[in-house]
Amino acid sequence: MSLSLAKVEELAPDQGSLAAAKKLLKPSTWPTLAQDGSGLLWGECQGSGATPYRIAVTEADAGYKCSCPSRKFPCKHSLALMWMRVEGRVDFSTGTPPDWVNDWLSRRRGPSTIAPATGAERPKASIAAVEETEIAVDPKSEARAAAARERNRLEREAAIANGLDELDVWLADQMDAGLAAFPSKAIAMCKVMAQRLFDAKAPGLAARVDTIPARLFALAEAARPTAVVQELGMLHLMAQAYRRQELLAEPLRHDIRQMIGWTIAREALLADERAERVASTWRVWATRSEVQPDKLRRIETWLHGSxxxxxxxxxxxxxxxxxxxxYSVGDTFDAELVFYPSSVPLRALIVRQITGSDASDAPLALPTHDLDVAYGLYEEALIEKPWLGDYPIMFRGARLKRSGQAVYLSGNQVNLPLAKSQSATSWPLLQFEAIDGIGLWDGSELTLCWSETALGRWVA
DNA sequence: CGAAGAAGTCGACCGGTCCC
DNA sequence: GGGACCGGTCGACTTCTTCG
Structure with a gap:
């Protein structure tokens, strides 16, 4: 028999030819690949020219002919044709040889023309070596990919910078027009600005702008003017912080980039040596599921441990x-978590889960501090991260009080309004002198999630 | 030395995958 | 669900090589 990988190696004039041939092994390069069923192969290979090269190979004696002008014999095209045949991964259609193949056959001298190994002194080319050099070549394409990434990144940074400039102008316009009028036209105005920020590749900021009207209208009318100032002020703060991110401590820099819309790939976080990891027994104390404007359901599982x-x-x-x-509220499991970098790390991924999650009746591991201290911790976190969002408030010895329609969770000094949606469901708790528990505070209302009382557990 | 074409280089494009 | 990102591929362009 005839062709083998070893034979192809032997024929190759040098390592470079093999490497070049390897790149031609994909069928897409070959408009024609055929055989006559008795050891004659031919094909057309699209090179850089307009007309493809024509290659013919005889399997029996490894004869070859190619119309390319290469001065290497056999050229990469002939080598590639043989290689594909040996590998057998590519289909050769069966047919009668075209004229140009017959032409070559008729003019061809005998099989003996193949000079048997002048190759004694030339370094032997090897297919294995091609595979190896592939890896060696990698750094180059790696560098190119890195350059492309860097280019994309700079483009996006430029787009974001433009978006922030537009935001500044928009904010100034709102101030000029007067904030009292803002709520009445907020929906239309915010939609337009959000779209612009989205186009400026700042999707995080865009989502924030997009949802301003919803947050405003959730409030009593009297509270809206102040909220407008807070919302627009926060936008200004974020735009400024992003521009000056070089001056910020690294965790806060991550925060502002994340708020604007940069993301951290799961894999990257798992691979990050410096990311904070905590192994512990974790207790699920709340789950939330909320549909976002972008038709995505956001599912949060809040954990407490260590x-x-x-x-x-x-x-x-x-x-x-x-x-x-x-996960269900009350579940317990052992796991190692890795936290997304942040000045107030909360969001995390499970690196590895050591035990499955089991429903547990054990009471929550509550701290010793009261609501006042818990609120103090929130304020400290807020100093670290001004756009904090939901923050856990874990307390002992607080009391639920009602004032008109509103319900408040009260400590000695602090009174936190309960979410309106809970004013009815929380009424059984009004009877207790003191309750322990945990809730999520978003800066304006508390969503009570879990409470231990003299009569047992209350879960939202 | 110039022509011709191979080979190398680089950006554009595309489809699959990931992330919010 | 839909954009961002990544790797792979394609093709235009540049550089290199060789020969008459």
Missing amino acids: DRHAVLIEYVPVSTGSSSSG
Whole structure:
């Protein structure tokens, strides 16, 4: 028999030819690949010219002919044709040889023309070596890919900078027009600005602008003017912080970049040596599921362990119907978590889960401090991260009080309004002198999640 | 030395995957 | 669900090589 990988190696004039041939092994390069069924192969290979090269090979004696002008014999095209045949991964159609193949056959001298190994002194080319050099070549394409990434990044930074400039102008316009009028036209105005920020590749900031009207209208009318100032002020703060991110401590820099819309790939976080990891027994104390404007369901699982909090966040398309993370309030499991970098680290990923999650009746491991101290901790966190969002408030010895329609959770000094949606469901708790528990405080209202009382547990 | 074409280089494009 | 990102591929362009 005839062709083998060893034979192809032997024929190759040098290592470079083999490497070049390897790149031609994909069928897409070959408009024609055929055989006559008795050891004659031919094909057309699209080179850099307009007309493809024509290659013919005889399997029996490894004869070859190529119309390319290469001065190497055999050229990469002939080598590639033989290689593909030996590998057998590519289909050769069967047919009668075209004229140009017959032409070559008729003019061809005998099989003996193949000079048997002048190759004694030339370095032997090897297919294995091609595979090896592939890896060696990698750094080059790696560098090119890195350059492309860097280019993309700079482009996006430029787009974001433009977006922030537009935001500044927009904010100034709102101030000029007067903030009292803002709520009445907020929906239309915010939609336009959000779209612009989205186009400026700042999707995080865009989402924030987009949802301003919803947050405003959730408030009593009297509270809206102040909220407008806070919302627009926060936008200004974020735009400024992003521009000056070089001056910020690294965790806060991550925060502002994340708020604007940069993301951290799961893999990158798992591979990050410096990311904070905590192994502990974690207790699920709340789960939330909320549909976002972009038709995604955001599922949060809030955890407590080793005297700290963490939240797992996953996103599921609404269309898939799934609305739960698989965890239930009260579940306990051992796991190592890795926290997303932040000045107030909360969001985390599970690195490895050591035990499965089990429903547990054990009481929550509550701290010794009261609501006043808990609120103090919130304020400290707020200093670290001004756009904090939801923050866990874990307390002992607080009391629920009612004032008109509103319900408040009261400590000695602090009174936190309960979420309106809970004013009815929380009424059984009004009877207790003191309750322990945990809730999520978003800066304006508290969503009570879990409470231990003299009569037992209350869960939202 | 110039022509011709191979080979190398680089950006554009595309489809699959990931992330929010 | 939909954009961002990544790796792979394609093709235009440049550089290199060789020969008459």
